[in-house]
Amino acid sequence: MSKPILAFDIYGTLINVHGVVEQLQNMVGDQATLFSQTWRDKQLEYTFRRGLMQNYANFAICTRDALEYACQLLKQDLSTQQKQQLLDTYRTLPAFDDVEPTLQALKDSGIAMFGFSNGSADAVETLLQHAGIHDYFDGIVSVDDMKSFKPNPGVYSHFLRQAKAQLESQGDGQATHVGGQNAWLISSNSFDVIGAISAGMRAAWVKRSPDAVFDPWGIEPTAQIHNLTELKKALEQTL
Structure with a gap:
């Protein structure tokens, strides 16, 4: 795949x-x-x-x-x-320590990566530049274009359009493949993960705190990790 x-x-x-x-x-x-x-x-x-x-x-x-x-x-x-x-x-907050090595490993593997945020594009650009991780991304997608916020399903569709991807129906109301590829959201926010899965994407939940609780809605993340350095292996296990 x-x-x-x-x-x-x-x-x-x-x-x-x-x-x-x-x-x-x-x-x-x-x-x-x-x-x-x-x-x-x-x-x-x-x-x-x-x-x-x-x-x-x-x-x-x-x-x-x-x-x-x-x-x-x-x-x-x-x-x-x-x-x-x-x-x-707030425009110059730091990245977590596990971010840059993870992005580097994914970039080296040729995986397409986008920043996808409730923040405006210019604010996100500034934030990523200051954190020294901007150049790992193929693009920035902001919900500001849609004048709404996550977890509105329309903003996930907006991401797929901006990433030049098309959802392919699986015939059961689900859609996980995008233009022959898997579209994944990576988020520490359970509402975001549930929103993405509900909109037809796959999603990895980053449980950054041992006290974090995933919303008990009967919708589980495709993968759960505790540190971003676990992401590449988690992706490989589900593809």
């Missing part, structure tokens, strides 16, 4: 969204970890709500509004300058 096409989620999968904690410690002290998690959780919630309401605002606005929420909830009176510093940091 031909080699797969891989769609890598960015925030939380390749890029450590909690890379802002050290900066937060200087601003909110012992609440830094809680603040970071609250900010991230609300950020995702706002994308879900805006998607359902069809009241789109881009990921940067969802991130900004979630920051305001975290400040109010945790009663942290950050200055306008501090808030801007945090938002600027």
Whole structure:
């Protein structure tokens, strides 16, 4: 079988969204970890709500509004300058340690890889450039083009179109092969994995935390890994 096409989620999968904690410690002290998690959780919630309401605002606005929420909830009176510093940091967050060696190994194997994100294309480009991993990708696909967010099935179809792939029906409502290749989403977010599988893709769930729980919806990831360095072997076992 031909080699797969891989769609890598960015925030939380390749890029450590909690890379802002050290900066937060200087601003909110012992609440830094809680603040970071609250900010991230609300950020995702706002994308879900805006998607359902069809009241789109881009990921940067969802991130900004979630920051305001975290400040109010945790009663942290950050200055306008501090808030801007945090938002600027969000554009330069670090990649996880397992990312670059994994991307290098996949690139060496000739596997096509795309960044696929709720973030706008320019924000993702900046993030990947700063993390030193931009050049591993064949392209960046943003949901911003669709004015919606994951897990809207339309955004996964958008990825397949942008990757110049066509779903082939299997006759049972499922579609896993794309232009003779397997289309995979790689994500640490279970809602994203379930969304991709529901839209006809395969998906690997990166369980980055031992405490992470995959949503019990009766839809299982095609593969589960604990570290991205396990990805290449997991792909080989399912092809």
